[in-house]
Amino acid sequence: xxxxxxxFIKNSIISVFSIxxxxxxxxxxxxxxxxxxxxxxxxxxxxxxxxxxxELANKLREFISKSEFSKHFQEIKVAQPGFxxxxxxxxxxxxxxxxxxxxxxxxxxxxxxxKRVQVEFVSANPTGPLHIxxxxxxIVGDVTARILEYLGYEVQKEYYVNDTGGQIEKFAxxxxxxxxxxxxxxVEFPSDGYHGTYIIDLARNIMKSKSLDNTIDQERIxxxxxxxxxxxxxxxxxxxxxxxxxHDNYFKEKYLVDSGLVDEVLTxxxxxxxxxxxxxxxxxxxxxxxxxxxxxxxxxxKSLTYFIKDIAYHYEKFVKREFDTVIxxxxxxxxxxxxxxxxxxxxxxxxxxxxxxxxxxxxRLISGxxxxxxxxxSGEFITLRELIEEVGKDVARYIYLTRSSNSPLDFDLDLALxxxxxxxxxxxxxxxxRAGSILKQATIKGIRIRREDEVNYSLLSSKTELRxxxxxxxxxxxxxxxxxxxxxxxxxxxSRKLAEAFHEFYHLHKVIGESxxxxxxxxxxxxxxxxxxxxLLSLMGIxxxxxx
RNA sequence: GCGCCCGUAGCUUAAUGGAUAGAGCGACGGCCUCCGGAGCCGUAGGCUGGAGGUUCGAAUCCUCUCGGGCGCACCA
Numbered sequence: 290x291x292x293x294x295x296x297f298i299k300n301s302i303i304s305v306f307s308i309x310x311x312x313x314x315x316x317x318x319x320x321x322x323x324x325x326x327x328x329x330x331x332x333x334x335x336x337x338x339x340x341x342x343x344e345l346a347n348k349l350r351e352f353i354s355k356s357e358f359s360k361h362f363q364e365i366k367v368a369q370p371g372f373x374x375x376x377x378x379x380x381x382x383x384x385x386x387x388x389x390x391x392x393x394x395x396x397x398x399x400x401x402x403x404k405r406v407q408v409e410f411v412s413a414n415p416t417g418p419l420h421i422x423x424x425x426x427x428i429v430g431d432v433t434a435r436i437l438e439y440l441g442y443e444v445q446k447e448y449y450v451n452d453t454g455g456q457i458e459k460f461a462x463x464x465x466x467x468x469x470x471x472x473x474x475x476v477e478f479p480s481d482g483y484h485g486t487y488i489i490d491l492a493r494n495i496m497k498s499k500s501l502d503n504t505i506d507q508e509r510i511x512x513x514x515x516x517x518x519x520x521x522x523x524x525x526x527x528x529x530x531x532x533x534x535x536h537d538n539y540f541k542e543k544y545l546v547d548s549g550l551v552d553e554v555l556t557x558x559x560x561x562x563x564x565x566x567x568x569x570x571x572x573x574x575x576x577x578x579x580x581x582x583x584x585x586x587x588x589x590x591k592s593l594t595y596f597i598k599d600i601a602y603h604y605e606k607f608v609k610r611e612f613d614t615v616i617x618x619x620x621x622x623x624x625x626x627x628x629x630x631x632x633x634x635x636x637x638x639x640x641x642x643x644x645x646x647x648x649x650x651x652x653r654l655i656s657g658x659x660x661x662x663x664x665x666x667s668g669e670f671i672t673l674r675e676l677i678e679e680v681g682k683d684v685a686r687y688i689y690l691t692r693s694s695n696s697p698l699d700f701d702l703d704l705a706l707x708x709x710x711x712x713x714x715x716x717x718x719x720x721x722x723r724a725g726s727i728l729k730q731a732t733i734k735g736i737r738i739r740r741e742d743e744v745n746y747s748l749l750s751s752k753t754e755l756r757x758x759x760x761x762x763x764x765x766x767x768x769x770x771x772x773x774x775x776x777x778x779x780x781x782x783x784s785r786k787l788a789e790a791f792h793e794f795y796h797l798h799k800v801i802g803e804s805x806x807x808x809x810x811x812x813x814x815x816x817x818x819x820x821x822x823x824x825l826l827s828l829m830g831i832x833x834x835x836x837x
Numbered sequence: 838g839c840g841c842c843c844g845u846a847g848c849u850u851a852a853u854g855g856a857u858a859g860a861g862c863g864a865c866g867g868c869c870u871c872c873g874g875a876g877c878c879g880u881a882g883g884c885u886g887g888a889g890g891u892u893c894g895a896a897u898c899c900u901c902u903c904g905g906g907c908g909c910a911c912c913a
Contacts, residue, residue, distance in 0.1 A: 709861095712861095719875055730872045
């Protein structure tokens, strides 16, 4: 509807003033008395035509009122200092209500037009357990993917596995030292090694099934990498599935080297004139693209930096797998990497706008009003697994989703464990349960729910009922906006608002036991609300409980 | 020093450049013969860190400034 109004205003302006106004804005006003839709177009137009915005608004209003299009509206008003406000006819709401019930109004949309989008998220180093910050990335990535899928994109959820490089060697080395300790050898634990107790567990498990004693060094390390990465990945996958996050593809960094992709990219960069050899290393001349320094791609010992592998990886996404858009979800500590990847895409003649990054700010875990800090002794954060065990998947998902990604998130354990409005996931699930329970009650009483064309919706006329109808009508627009702006946290707000409106409706109005006509129309409203909540919960990946 | 993010009610925070800045928690006061009270209704609480600027209009954009976080590797 909003898009239609936009187009309509635009065409009206062209007809009335014979100029092209460019992009027209139509917004959903915060205050209901400003209408269902509102456009400040006359204000913008005023400076273009140097006429008073109110006058322009009135002329436009007049033109629109005479048109066929105005039949959707109860009223079209001009407001100071030059807004045009549109008030939908109630019949429009009723039409939406009818559609929600009749044919799956909230079914997948066609906006994405089947374009291929990849969302890459979590991608934690397989050198330790997932911690609470990974959880936030997991949910933001997963929900973004779910929304885009709903909008009609073809979405792939990918996990990038960093299974090569210096950190991995260090990880293997750490297991080796723990193993040696267990066999009674006197060895010094490296200060830059991985200190977590899980390393000892890994070493212990190896000891149970295999002896490393007769292996030569490289063979040992290869085995330890293979085993360690395998175990960590198994753990990550398991924890993520506890959170209801399931990636479509695990992409191994090792493949980039083995398949020759890294060489392919180096050749291309050479050809495009972005390589330089200096101090025995190969550099990417990123200063040519505005970076403050050049970056090493191949170290002087001939080993590869993470950067060249990352370039090859993104090249692979766009050129080999031909994604139209790639969205990476990264921790904010990698922000400086964004421009570097965009620069590298430019140097490979790939449009950098096809690559987007959602940066996630820190997560702090709060308990008893105090931050739980990393344990100095074990070198471990609270793990994501522990968090899920503590608060449950639904609460974790919702809390991770509540804040905008570029705000730091305080995850308050005490609030998460409360079963009240402090913890809105219960509030929302409760609304869903209540709607279901009314319908169940209707069934028990033997009430037959009529078809849409046998119901007189105009009986839904109280302020509360209209508010609920309005939210239902605007929900699609809201989800589209949420998807296009990559701001999944808006779903959390939208569902809370809908639940709130429904709880209010529940308390103010009886459904069952009213006159038959009214009972039927309210039952339909309840069904539609439940459908909407169902959609929102699915998009957020939160369980739809039937009883609480 | 340079770069990115954040400063909104006591706390946690929302708001595609729009109209009177919304919520929840906490505080205070009401509501259960009634479809589930994990709920509903109400009251108090804000110069959106500060100063300039752009704009018809700024929490939002620009400059400066103060405070907090995170980056500035031949680590990932």
